[in-house]
Amino acid sequence: MLTETDVLARISGLSKKRLRVCVSRAWVTPASGKSGAMFDEIDLARLRLISELRDNLGVNDDAVPIILSLIDQLNDAHRRLRTIDCAVRRQGPDMSEKIVSWLRAELAQE
Numbered sequence: 398m399l400t401e402t403d404v405l406a407r408i409s410g411l412s413k414k415r416l417r418v419c420v421s422r423a424w425v426t427p428a429s430g431k432s433g434a435m436f437d438e439i440d441l442a443r444l445r446l447i448s449e450l451r452d453n454l455g456v457n458d459d460a461v462p463i464i465l466s467l468i469d470q471l472n473d474a475h476r477r478l479r480t481i482d483c484a485v486r487r488q489g490p491d492m493s494e495k496i497v498s499w500l501r502a503e504l505a506q507e
Contacts, residue, residue, distance in 0.1 A: 398428065398435040404444060411448050418458075419447055424465055 405411055419425050420434060425443050427434035436444075443465065450456040450464060485496050 398430065398437060399441065400430075400432060401434055401436075404436050404441060407441065408444055408448055410452055411444060415448075415451075416444065419444060422458075422462070424461060 399407070401413070401416060404416060405413060420427060424447060425436065425440040427436045427440055429435070446468070447461060447465075450461060451458075456464065485493050488496065
C-alpha cells in the first residue's frame, strides 16, 4: 500500500490537488489507513491513466469518469471471458470442441 506522498513521487506531474480531486470524485478509492489514504497498485494504474488522459490527450474532467467506466466494463468483460474459457476447457476435449464449433457458427451469423 502506498501513501499520498508515495503516489505523488511515483507519478510524474501529478499534483496533490489533482490527486485529491481524483479521490473526491471517486475516480480512485483508496483504503483508509492510520496515516490517511492508502493506495494500491490498481489505484496507481488508474491515476497514471487519468494523468495520461488529462495531460497528454487533453481529456476534460467531464469525460474522465465516462472513460474510466468504459475501461472498467471492458476489464470486467475480459474477466468473464477468461472464466468462461476455463469452464469450457474443463469440459474435456469433445465437449470443448462442440462448444467452440457452436460459438463459431453463432458468430458467423452476426
